[in-house]
Amino acid sequence: MTGSILEIRDLRVAFTGAAKPVRAVDGVDLALVPGEVVALLGESGSGKSVTLRSILRLHPENKTRIEGSIVAAGIDVMALSGAALADFRGKTVSMIFQEPMLALDPVYTLGAQITEAIRKHESGVSADAARKRALGLFERVRIPSPERRLDSYPHELSGGMRQRAMIALALACNPKVLLADEPTTALDATVQVQILLLLRELQRELDLAMIFVTHDIGVGVEVADRIAVMYAGRIVEIGAVRDVIRAPRHPYTIGLLSTRAQGGRLSGKRLPTITGSPPDLASLPPGCAFAPRCSSATSACLEAAPAAVELGHGHAVRCIHTAAVA
Amino acid sequence: MIFYASKRILFTLPIMLGVTIVCFALVHLAPGDPLVSVLPPDASQVIKEQMMALYGFDRPYHEQFLRWLWRALQGDIGTSIRTGRPVSTEISKAVGNTLMLAALATAIGFLLGTLFGFVAGYFRDTWVDKAASALSVFGVSVPHYWLGMVLVIIFAATLGWLPPTGAGPGGSEDWKWNWVHVQYLILPAVTMSVIPMGIIARTVRALVAEILSQEFVVGLRAKGLSELGVFGHVVKNAAPTALAVMGIQLGYLLGGSILIETVFAWPGTGLLLNDAIFQRDLPLLQGTILVLAMFFVVLNLVVDVMQTILDPRIQRA
Numbered sequence: 001m002t003g004s005i006l007e008i009r010d011l012r013v014a015f016t017g018a019a020k021p022v023r024a025v026d027g028v029d030l031a032l033v034p035g036e037v038v039a040l041l042g043e044s045g046s047g048k049s050v051t052l053r054s055i056l057r058l059h060p061e062n063k064t065r066i067e068g069s070i071v072a073a074g075i076d077v078m079a080l081s082g083a084a085l086a087d088f089r090g091k092t093v094s095m096i097f098q099e100p101m102l103a104l105d106p107v108y109t110l111g112a113q114i115t116e117a118i119r120k121h122e123s124g125v126s127a128d129a130a131r132k133r134a135l136g137l138f139e140r141v142r143i144p145s146p147e148r149r150l151d152s153y154p155h156e157l158s159g160g161m162r163q164r165a166m167i168a169l170a171l172a173c174n175p176k177v178l179l180a181d182e183p184t185t186a187l188d189a190t191v192q193v194q195i196l197l198l199l200r201e202l203q204r205e206l207d208l209a210m211i212f213v214t215h216d217i218g219v220g221v222e223v224a225d226r227i228a229v230m231y232a233g234r235i236v237e238i239g240a241v242r243d244v245i246r247a248p249r250h251p252y253t254i255g256l257l258s259t260r261a262q263g264g265r266l267s268g269k270r271l272p273t274i275t276g277s278p279p280d281l282a283s284l285p286p287g288c289a290f291a292p293r294c295s296s297a298t299s300a301c302l303e304a305a306p307a308a309v310e311l312g313h314g315h316a317v318r319c320i321h322t323a324a325v326a
Numbered sequence: 327m328i329f330y331a332s333k334r335i336l337f338t339l340p341i342m343l344g345v346t347i348v349c350f351a352l353v354h355l356a357p358g359d360p361l362v363s364v365l366p367p368d369a370s371q372v373i374k375e376q377m378m379a380l381y382g383f384d385r386p387y388h389e390q391f392l393r394w395l396w397r398a399l400q401g402d403i404g405t406s407i408r409t410g411r412p413v414s415t416e417i418s419k420a421v422g423n424t425l426m427l428a429a430l431a432t433a434i435g436f437l438l439g440t441l442f443g444f445v446a447g448y449f450r451d452t453w454v455d456k457a458a459s460a461l462s463v464f465g466v467s468v469p470h471y472w473l474g475m476v477l478v479i480i481f482a483a484t485l486g487w488l489p490p491t492g493a494g495p496g497g498s499e500d501w502k503w504n505w506v507h508v509q510y511l512i513l514p515a516v517t518m519s520v521i522p523m524g525i526i527a528r529t530v531r532a533l534v535a536e537i538l539s540q541e542f543v544v545g546l547r548a549k550g551l552s553e554l555g556v557f558g559h560v561v562k563n564a565a566p567t568a569l570a571v572m573g574i575q576l577g578y579l580l581g582g583s584i585l586i587e588t589v590f591a592w593p594g595t596g597l598l599l600n601d602a603i604f605q606r607d608l609p610l611l612q613g614t615i616l617v618l619a620m621f622f623v624v625l626n627l628v629v630d631v632m633q634t635i636l637d638p639r640i641q642r643a
Contacts, residue, residue, distance in 0.1 A: 001486075056548050083552065090550030097548075102541040105559050107637050117549040153638045169549060 004031040005209045006055070006093075008176050011068035013050050013059065013233075020282040021065065024050040026067075026233035027305075031238040032177070036208040042230035043258075045278055048151075048213045051230070055211075056089050057299050065261035073176045088234075091121045098182040100162035110165045114172050121173045137168035137284040141198060159309030167199065171206070178203065178210045184219060196223055217260060220298030221245060226314070229253045232279050232289035234305070239315030249317040251294045288319070296321050331631050338627055345400070345619040350391050351611045379610075381407075394612075403616060404609030408601075413613035416598065421580075421617065423493060424587070425595030429577035430515040435522030436572050443521070443530025443568075446502040448537050458527065470583040474517040478589075481513060488513050514590040517584055522575035529571045533564045565638040573629030579620045591614025 013025035015121040025047040032038055037242050040048040055070055057077060070077040073092050080088055097103035105113060114137065115130035125133075131150065138146035141164040154162055163183060170178060180199065200223055214220050220227050221241055228238040229252065237250040248254045255274040276293035279285065285292070287302035294301065295312055300320060308316045365374060378384045381395060397403065403413045439462070446458035482490035489510050537543065537560050545555045580595070587596035595614060602611040 053544075056517065058544055058547060086550050086552045088549075088550070089548055095545075095548045096539060097545055099541065103545040104544045105546065105563070106639060108559070113549075116551070116555075120550050155639050173550075246524050 003033055005073055005212075006030075006032045006036045007069075008051070008055070009070045011051060011054060011070065012066070013047075013054050014065045015059075015063060016065055017063040020284065021268060022281045023284055024056065024233055024281055026284065027131075028230075028235055030211075030232070030235065030238075030309075033326070034209050034210040034212065035204075037203060037210045037212060037224045038226045039224035040211055040228050041215065041217060041220050043215055045281065046230040047281075048230050049181055050233075052095070052181050052211060052213050055093060055177075055179060056095055057085060058095075087121065088168075090117055090175070091173045092175060092176040093179060094170040094173070095179040095181065096166050096170045099165040099186045101159070101186075103166065103278075104162065104169075105125040106154055109151050109153055110157075110158060110169075114165075114169050117169060117172045121245065134168070134172070134312060138165070138171060140171075140202070141165070141168045143168070147225055149224040151199045152287065158262060159187050160195060160262075163187060163191075163195050164198065165200070167195075174217070180206045180210060180212045182213055182215070183222065184244075185214070185216070192219070199223065217245075219254065229256065232284060233281060234289065236290065236319070237315075237317045239311075240313060243313060243315045248318045249311065249315070249322050250290075250319050251296055252290045330634055334627060334630055338623055341623055342620065345623065346395055346616065347391070349612055349616045350394060352615065353608050354387065354390075371572055394403060398616065403613035406607055406610040408605050408607045408610065413610050416610060417595070419619050420593060420598040420614075421621075422573045422581060423592065426589075426595065427511060427518060427592060427594055428576060430511060431518035431579055432522055432572060432576045434515060435575065436526055436568075438519070439523040439526025440530050441566060442536055446527070446531040447538065448477035450531075453476055459531065461528035462524040462531075465472040465520045465527070467524075468520065468582065470517055470520065471589050473520060474586055474589040474590075475625055476516070477513050477517055485632075491589075493591075493593050514592050515584055517590075518579060518586050522572065522582075525575060526568065526571055530564060530568050533567055534560060537563045562636070564569025566633040569636065570629050573625055573632075577625045580618065580621050580625070613622065 003284070005234055008028055008030045011025055011028040011030075012023070014023045021186060028047070028051050030051075042048045045133070050059070054066055055072065055077065057066075057080065059066065068078075075088060075092060077088065083094050094128065096105055104110070105300075108116075111131060111134050114134040118133055119125050119127070132169075133272065135136040135146055138149060143149050143164050147167070149161070150158070154165070157165065158194040168182075183199065184195050187195060189271075196219060199210075202208070212220065212223050226242055227241050227244045228235045229244070230236065230251065231252050237244060237248065237253045244253060246255065248257055251276070254273075258272050259274065266272055274293060275319065279289050279292065284301060288294070288306050291297040291301040298321075306318045306320045308318050309322045311322070365377060372384050376385070382390055385393070394404070401414060402415075403623055405411070409416065442458040442462055446455040446462075449455050478490045480486045490513070493510050495509070543556060543560070546559055551559075582599050584596040586592070587594045588600055591597070595618060599611070599614050599618075600605070601612060
């Protein structure tokens with residue numbers, strides 16, 4: 001795709017710490033244009049967070065094998081190391097974590113953590129100027145009495161406020177791409193909505209490209225332009241939100257959508273589930289990883305990993321039965 | 327901050343009272359007559375009773391305790407039976423000597439311990455870690471009086487670089503901060519430092535490994551900090567616990583290692599305690615234990631307050 005701010009090509013990540021390498025990500029292609037939001041949807045262990053962290057190269061290098069190409073704002077991420085990698089992180093691409101209580105340093109004030117990031121990336125900014133910017137950021141993410149909160153420690157804030165502070169930290173150096181790793185999962189339902197709206201609003205104002213990892217379809221629909229469904233380290237279906245939600249074509253996506261509790265419409269009945277469990281990533285079958293759980297699977301499914309089938313409007317599915325399922 | 331500190335000081339008062347009771351009781355629970363070592367075996371009953379009355383040993387225990395406590399509060403913790411000098415004089419001299427030794431030993435132990443601990447924690451499961459861990463295990467498990475003797479054999483007897491025992495040409499009197507005196511401090515301090523070194527190294531290693539596995543370290547890298555920058559954060563996170571361990575170790579060493587001070591004939595509290603026990607000098611024994619226990623309480627207080635300065639979560643918890 002031309003004009004993309006972030007382009008991932010054939011990303012493969014394997015963790016080599018165990019006896020058998022765990023293939024957490026197995027050939028992911030993804031491209032974002034500026035200002036676009038993609039929701040990366042999948043269950044635990046589907047490789048969505050691993051994909052996200054690979055973009056910042058946050059995996060321990062001695063225990064991870066990472067292949068493919070990642071280009072963000074013209075920077076070849078895979079070629080970076082040392083100081084250049086540190087300069088890239090937080091400045092070109094920054095990240096919001098699932099649990100801000102764990103992702104913020106407990107013994108530094110929030111203000112100190114934000115000014116530290118600003119002064120790291122922009123030499124010559126005085127401590128005063130950095131603090132003023134941090135204050136501006138706190139106002140922007142609508143933290144009440146921001147002046148006082150800058151001097152607070154993470155444990156002194158509520159979960160929602162902490163996540164706002166985390167967002168302020170991520171936006172401190174005007175990144176072009178924002179990675180959000182389940183930023184609302186650890187929050188109360190009411191606070192979730194507020195954070196989601198705030199993120200969406202800031203993303204539009206700043207024209208940020210954003211990858212939003214979630215396992216909550218509702219959240220993905222709310223926040224994203226496109227949805228990418230991951231299963232066993234691969235994107236099995238990707239497309240505009242309405243295409244994927246209204247006309248899902250991969251059996252896994254179809255199954256996923258049918259498991260949602262549709263308000264009260266299914267009251268009195270058992271929730272539908274996808275039978276079986278996700279495959280062991282250390283010994284993936286050669287064919288389609290979903291085949292063992294798939295009702296329309298045939299022997300052909302077990303032979304080779306299905307290639308992506310383009311259905312138009314950027315809607316692509318990795319299933320050899322696409323035509324039949326539709 | 328000040329509120330927390332004063333609250334913490336108030337908390338120590340009952341602890342101190344408990345300490346005095348235990349100190350007092352401990353000595354009186356010991357079998358035998360407190361005067362047995364000063365009176366000749368054939369002393370008459372009259373003289374015995376006179377002496378008992380003189381030292382107040384004939385009163386009921388609670389009265390003895392209150393009198394002792396009242397005097398202790400005024401700084402008078404009795405007179406040594408053996409030397410006839412005030413216990414406080416004996417102790418203050420010994421405490422000064424032990425303090426010198428303990429402070430130096432803790433400083434050496436803390437520096438080496440944190441160094442080994444950080445290296446081992448950062449390079450976990452590599453040979454560097456194993457070497458550092460082996461060294462710290464050696465530190466906590468080697469018998470220190472034995473290590474002291476070995477060091478004396480090597481550096482004093484064989485090489486002749488350092489004096490083997492004592493506290494300088496003038497004995498325990500007349501200490502000066504010059505090489506003539508300081509050289510006497512080196513061997514005992516190095517021997518003593520091995521204990522805190524081992525314990526601090528093991529604590530710091532576990533701490534650093536634990537901190538490095540936390541999510542916020544990923545967060546720090548994600549916002550673009552260099553490894554050096556991350557290291558700074560790790561140090562500040564590890565500092566409160568490392569300091570607490572160091573404080574407790576200093577407390578132990580202030581008690582004076584009886585064995586090490588005996589091996590090196592270092593005139594500190596350990597040697598004093600040793601002498602008081604063998605000579606059944608009850609007031610001296612009582613006073614020494616009391617002063618050392620108080621030291622411990624105060625030191626814990628200082629460590630606690632310092633921790634809140636470094637780690638804001640403790641204060642409000």
